[in-house]
Amino acid sequence: MSVLVMKFGGTSVANLDRIRRAAKRVGLEVAKGHDVIVIVSAMAGKTNELVGWVNETSPLFDAREYDAVVSSGENVTAGLMALTLQEMDIPARSWQGWQVPLKTNGAHSAARIVEIPTENITAKFAEGMKVAVVAGFQGISPEGRITTLGRGGSDTTAVAFAAAFDAVRCDIYTDVDGVYTTDPRISDKARKLDRIAFEEMLELASLGAKVLQTRSVELAMRYKVKLRVLSSFEEPSDEAGTLVCDEEEIMELNAVSGVAYSRDEAKMTLTGVEDRPGIAAAIFGPLADAGVNVDMIVQNISDEGFTDMTFSCPTDQVLRAEKAMQDAQAKGDISYEALVADKNVAKVSVVGIGMRSHAGVAAKMFKALKDENINIKVITTSEIKISVLIDRKYMELAVQALHDAFELEKGA
Ligand code: ASP
Numbered sequence: 001m002s003v004l005v006m007k008f009g010g011t012s013v014a015n016l017d018r019i020r021r022a023a024k025r026v027g028l029e030v031a032k033g034h035d036v037i038v039i040v041s042a043m044a045g046k047t048n049e050l051v052g053w054v055n056e057t058s059p060l061f062d063a064r065e066y067d068a069v070v071s072s073g074e075n076v077t078a079g080l081m082a083l084t085l086q087e088m089d090i091p092a093r094s095w096q097g098w099q100v101p102l103k104t105n106g107a108h109s110a111a112r113i114v115e116i117p118t119e120n121i122t123a124k125f126a127e128g129m130k131v132a133v134v135a136g137f138q139g140i141s142p143e144g145r146i147t148t149l150g151r152g153g154s155d156t157t158a159v160a161f162a163a164a165f166d167a168v169r170c171d172i173y174t175d176v177d178g179v180y181t182t183d184p185r186i187s188d189k190a191r192k193l194d195r196i197a198f199e200e201m202l203e204l205a206s207l208g209a210k211v212l213q214t215r216s217v218e219l220a221m222r223y224k225v226k227l228r229v230l231s232s233f234e235e236p237s238d239e240a241g242t243l244v245c246d247e248e249e250i251m252e253l254n255a256v257s258g259v260a261y262s263r264d265e266a267k268m269t270l271t272g273v274e275d276r277p278g279i280a281a282a283i284f285g286p287l288a289d290a291g292v293n294v295d296m297i298v299q300n301i302s303d304e305g306f307t308d309m310t311f312s313c314p315t316d317q318v319l320r321a322e323k324a325m326q327d328a329q330a331k332g333d334i335s336y337e338a339l340v341a342d343k344n345v346a347k348v349s350v351v352g353i354g355m356r357s358h359a360g361v362a363a364k365m366f367k368a369l370k371d372e373n374i375n376i377k378v379i380t381t382s383e384i385k386i387s388v389l390i391d392r393k394y395m396e397l398a399v400q401a402l403h404d405a406f407e408l409e410k411g412a
């Protein structure tokens with residue numbers, strides 16, 4: 001029997017009517033002969049509301065109780081989806097995370113999946129059940145407490161089930177009809193991609209294209225789960241959406257597949273840093289310990305034993321970064337003249353697997369920015385990505401200029 005995983009995000013199950021529409025899609029797949037595992041999110045806005053209640057009740061909350069509360073939204077939609085399917089005469093039942101059981105580690109509010117035993121659900125399929133509706137986002141810790149997988153975690157639930165059950169595909173139903181070359185709200189030339197490679201999707205997901213939880217893409221890449229992102233508001237069709245797949249399954253690799261951006265970046269520069277072996281470790285160790293997510297790093301050339309060190313981090317971590325550096329200075333672990341924070345920057349990146357074999361991508365990117373008179377503050381590159389920090393006020397312009405320069409509106 002072939003198993004298909006279908007995941008419905010919050011907007012696709014936002015009310016009873018939408019749950020019925022989603023259930024109809026499930027019915028179509030059942031009719032094709034699949035055993036279907038449906039993963040549901042909470043109704044749109046529900047998890048935010050639950051998180052708000054927790055914060056209001058207890059600002060320094062016990063994460064175990066946070067999980068008990070915020071996981072509940074998915075229980076409601078799982079039960080309602082099963083009921084809706086039963087009303088359509090489709091044999092279905094709901095499963096909460098602990099009933100599967102979806103086993104996780106004990107890292108409450110950001111738990112990692114350890115194992116998904118398949119016996120219980122497989123046995124029910126053998127008895128004639130057609131749809132297992134599973135509450136996304138939740139699992140059970142080694143101590144037997146409810147855990148959650150972090151915001152957006154039902155994508156990861158879906159991919160993990162697809163891997164565990166060796167599913168033919170994992171369809172992620174959302175409110176956008178696929179993955180775009182860039183954010184359509186920024187460039188009206190943005191084009192929906194038919195296919196995108198796992199690695200590219202990973203870069204785009206972590207760079208702020210919020211279609212899929214980054215962890216779900218990592219998992220899909222590791223287990224080679226075919227992922228399809230599609231809208232639950234469009235007519236069903238086999239060509240719908242974007243397939244996230246292995247690069248071997250993509251005929252022609254473009255040098256650049258997409259332009260991503262991240263608005264909330266800060267550029268931090270430590271000036272007059274004493275340049276000696278171990279100084280980078282002495283700076284970035286305390287930053288890591290303070291939970292600062294350092295992204296780009298540039299060390300200037302040393303001048304008479306002193307250098308400047310620049311790094312970027314999310315804007316809301318600037319205070320933490322400053323405190324970590326002041327503490328390290330006070331302890332005598334590092335010495336610097338000043339720490340200059342520039343909170344008005346944004347990161348813009350071009351991503352493409354074809355970059356590995358195409359020369360001149362960086363040159364083209366820099367020229368496009370120059371033509372718009374946009375100054376580049378920091379540059380970093382990887383095998384399939386080039387990122388720049390620029391003034392935030394030019395972010396939209398930069399995204400549009402790069403989209404044009406690489407002619408992303410045209411298909412391969
Ligand atoms: N409901 C959870 C959230 O809003 C999990 C999910 O929908 O993926 O983060």
Ligand code: MG
Pocket residue numbers: 009152155211213
């Ligand atoms: Mg989501």
